[in-house]
Amino acid sequence: MKIINIAFAFFCLISLNAQQIAKSTYGTFLLKGATVHTITKGDIQADVLIQDGMIKSVASGITAPANAEVIDVSGKHIYPGMIDAGTTLGLVEVSSISLTNDNNEIGDLTPHVEALTAINPSSVLIPVTRVSGVTTVIAKPAGGLFAGTASLISLVGYTPDQMYAGFKGVVLNFPSSGKRGRRDRRSDEDIKKDTEKAIKNLDKIWTQAEAYAAMNKDKSIADYNPEMEALKLVVNGERMLMVEVNKKDDILTAIKWLKGKDIKAVLTGVTEGYKIAKEIADSGLPVITGPMLAVPARAEAAYDASYTNPSIMLKAGVKVAIRSDDTENVRNLPFNAGFAAAYGMGVEEALKAVTIVPAEIFGVADKYGSIEEGKMASLFVSDGDPFETKTQILNLFINGWNVPIESRHTLLYDEFIERSPGLNKK
Amino acid sequence: MKYIIYTILMFCCFGAFAQETGNVLIKNATVITVTKGTLENADVLITNGKIAKIGKGISAGSDTKTIDATGQFVMPGIIDAHSHIALDAVNEATDPSTAHVWVGDALDPFDVSIYRALAGGVTTSHAMHGSANAIGGQCETIKHRYGVMDPNELRMVGAPRTIKFALGENPMRVHGEGRGIVPRTRMGVEQVFRRSFSEAKEYMEEWDDYNSGKTKVPPVYDLKKETVADILKGDIIIHCHSYRADEILMLMNVCKDFGITKLCFQHVNEGFKVAPELAAFGAGASVFADWWAYKFEVYYSTAFNAAILLRNGVVASINSDSGELIRHLYHEAAKTQRYGGLTDEEALSLITINPAKQLGIDDRVGSLEVGKEGDVAIFSKHPLSVYAIPQYTIVDGVVRFDINNDPADMRIDINPEDEVSTFFENTKHHDHDNCMRDAMELFTEK
Known part of the structure; x- marks a missing residue:
């Protein structure tokens, strides 16, 4: 019974979280394997290391620093914000x-x-x-x-x-x-x-x-x-x-x-x-x-x-x-x-x-304005050309903060795509 | 001689409504039928304004204009279930119910917005009364036959009658706040409908009594009540401006009480909250792709609205309500792929067959099928791509937009010498109050 109560409390916590935007996080991030659209230096296959709010490095085969969160973005695209x-x-x-x-x-x-x-x-x-x-x-x-x-x-x-x-x-x-x-x-x-x-x-x-x-x-x-x-x-x-x-x-x-x-x-x-x-x-x-x-x-x-x-x-x-x-x-x-x-x-x-x-x-x-070493880490990862209407933005960094892809619009979608209760109260 | 007389007679009888039709053969395109799949390297033949054939290797006589659409995309002419273009007047904002007025009396075939809409692949639109009144005027479904001079020639003859209803802030602002009469609240809005429907019911009964000889004196003819009675009889489709979930539920309940089933909600920004109820009622929902937050009743919105509605079984469409958005409804529909991941066919149904269903014209337009009307849009790329450029727009087999034949006189030059009067500041700002055109003028004095 106790377990059920704990499980229930945990479930409520999750539901509650779904009603608010998750927190942005700061730290060291290594984005591995994307096509990087640098704007100023062409399109290259490279990893991007974000540290102290900045773009620390843009190069292929960057070794992740000990404290880095590695994000696999192979096959994806990185653009400057x-x-x-x-x-x-x-x-x-x-x-x-x-x-x-x-x-x-x-x-x-x-x-x-x-x-x-x-x-x-x-x-x-x-x-x-x-x-x-x-x-x-x-x-x-x-x-x-x-x-x-x-x-x-x-x-x-x-x-x-x-x-x-x-x-x-x-x-x-x-x-x-x-x-x-x-x-x-x-x-x-x-x-x-x-x-x-x-x-x-x-x-x-x-x-x-x-x-x-x-x-x-x-x-x-x-x-x-x-x-x-x-x-x-x-x-x-x-x-x-x-x-x-x-x-x-x-x-x-x-x-x-x-x-x-x-x-x-x-x-x-x-x-x-x-x-x-x-x-x-x-x-x-x-x-x-x-x-x-x-x-x-x-x-x-x-x-x-x-x-x-x-x-x-x-x-x-x-x-x-x-x-x-x-x-x-x-x-x-x-x-x-x-x-x-x-x-x-x-x-x-x-x-x-x-x-x-x-x-x-x-x-x-x-x-x-571009993806270059020493610039602020304001950039995003997408599954394609960001101008194309159907393209999805997958990860977002602003001044080095890893910002959740959440807004009122996504939260309402999550809540209402399958409304519960639905048509009948049961 | 006899032949000439017959011909003259024919013109007399049908002249007023005889629409120009044409013959067109579109070759080697990707043909998106919307309802019956997509064909590669296919042709579409339009004869006398109707789709005659769809398939490969179609040929036609020399009287048929041929368009080589190699590498291009053909789709049904786009349909906008909510616009105010081609209208001289939009709001008869003088009473909470103006069922007797009709925007069909104020059609303007010279409105350049018609041409701009054609240049975005839109062939049919629902020219609507505004949203100042709980019961607004009757609307007109028009075809974009830009170039005709007679307003009658814009009409899509035979399309079902429709009427504009409005809930929420607009009728509350105009009548409650502006004129100090009911409705000032959403409670009051409900009662406008219940009173109008009840009075129309009594009116019908009075006529029934008179017609059956039960009473000797005929009731006083009342066009407003006649119109509302036609709604009760199911002869007119209600298209209701709405935003909030509570008011949407309210109107469905009122309609249930009076046996009304033909109902389509417009804007319906909070439709996603009551999608199961809308689906159960069978009400349509015609929404913006992403407009929100411009007034309080759309603050709790989501651009995922269309996707949620569609996936919950509601007949949904994307509309413009704007001389701007109507120019790129194909792009607006594509936004449902970013916001909700709809398939190409689902996204395109939102601007073709679904608005056709909402207007009751899906047996005539809204998909590429043999026998349907020859309304077609041709794009350089897939129409859901942001890089797609409309090439031709064809109405009843007549080319009304051709990107390679777009001389300046396709547009109305009010006065070429006059630099001052023709430039309008702020056209770049979306006018979110198209539904309130002619109504806000009433408040400028204050």
Whole structure:
């Protein structure tokens, strides 16, 4: 009887565990026998040794250190963790419930508000995302003109500091001359006026920021002014300006606006980049574009305009990273890249656009974006091409943590594929 | 002379509904029939808009367009059981029950979304009323005959009538929160149905009494009650917007009480929780591949929903509810292989024969079988591959999308001189509220 009780208690324990995500573990791991898609150094048959959070070694026939957990991954594939260069992950939980939206502060001049402050490490959306092989994302504010400071985060950890992955950028929503949506009833003339006014306002703020930066060059002597302190970093070239701009004319205006300003900048969105790919290439500005899985912004645009956009820009010589621009479905980043690959970009370049290219844009290519010795161990094992829809992600490591392939979605599947009790209570 | 008169007469009689049909021979393809296996190096012949032959070495006359599909994949035209494309209006959001209105009165054959859907292999869609009302308007099953000018020519004539119902947050938000009337809760939503069904039942009895001579004065004709009475008679299939398990069970119970059996749930994000009950009722479930968390009632979701439903015996389909997703339903269906490991045939059934069953048109479309309508999609690779690119989409034997013949004027150019008005910001963001089109405008004043 006692045995039965113990067995029953043990059974309950297992059932209970099934309701929560298993813990990530840290240690030394040897992944043996996979095809390693290094991104920067080709595809090789090799073992990968993970130690102290880093990729310690990539070579064939590595001998396992005494304390290592050896994982046989022969016949499988290892890829670097994908980087989504633009998301709202961690900032928005349920988009229709405004009190769960921490991405849109009030005002046109809020460059000082920090995404990293409001990221919820326990967001249910984070495990759902990372089990797709997306290990690192930009969490970006979306509010007014200077919307706030975006952060690159790794999708493991329980505090924002544990998640922070070494890059911050200030988001500028460049004034748009497009319609805001179907309900925007402004006339062409009104839109033109609004746009001119918005650019004038932008110029005014920028002039102030430059003056502030000059006056407070070495240390701040002015009164408390967090907005200008945040912009000072941009003016001084210490922090990147992420310029969200989508319509052809607006992209050209933005390029002109950035010209002559000695700052670090990246164009984001760039929906109509395909129309002016050469001009963008000539500007030397890198681009973060996406999603591909989006309807074209104009009724008369080609049906596949959003699929072909990254490839057209790439071929013109633009450095292109791909983003999902999503919240709950950042897991679709590989599928966005897959469509870009199919529509002209090719798999190899599309892979770079979600790994090494964004890492280079954000200045973290020494840590992320490829499988090389000395980089952070953010990588995953799959049974095939991660862009292919049916591919399964089998193992996941983020900054050396062995993260379980579990999320709300997998747990609900486990519980309900054969519901118990079923139709009858018995 | 007699011949001419007959011809003119024929045109008078059938002209309004005479659909253009064509002849096409597709050669040397991998033919995925969905219901009868997959054939390698096979041909498909469509004659007068119907599938005439499937097999090897088929030849046809010179009046038949031949497509060399060597190395390519042919599948049945994709069917979307939930969309709002080709519609000028979606929501008559003025009353908890608007059974009398019909989106078929608001068809727009010029909507470029039809062409974009064709470019994703979709040949048939269910143009639905929105979800603002517990009992919404009647819907229209359309074929994507992009290029026709007459709205009537979009209709899939003979397809069963359908009506939109809606549970949960949308009718609660519009009527309870927005207008201060029932329903503000899921309890109230139930009573909208029970009242409507009961009143329609009484209405039918009043007519029966009048028709049998029991009463002398006819009841006042009421189109709303007529429509609900047609639901009770089984002449209209209910397609119900729903998310939570409790409300799904509620509507099944209400339907049982009124003897209604033709029921298909839409979205049904928590359908996986009550899959055995759905299967036992025989209700369909038309779901998103992976949409979730955009509102609270879809927070407890799983992308494994379709797989769980299918494996529990529910007739399940994957729908778009979106001018974006409808462009790649083949990819949405493939997600059930990542989330649930469905076979190729199971995954493809979710966007072909199963939505056809849910719309009551599975005897006409949804698989490649001799005698069925000539609706076909041709892909460069297996349609469940992320790298597949649609090549041709054929409706009734007429090529409506050809990747090699895609001139700019296939799309409507509103005003080529006008840079400003035609660019829309935020098209890249999924609009999760397509079901609420025309309804949210009511709240912008607040």
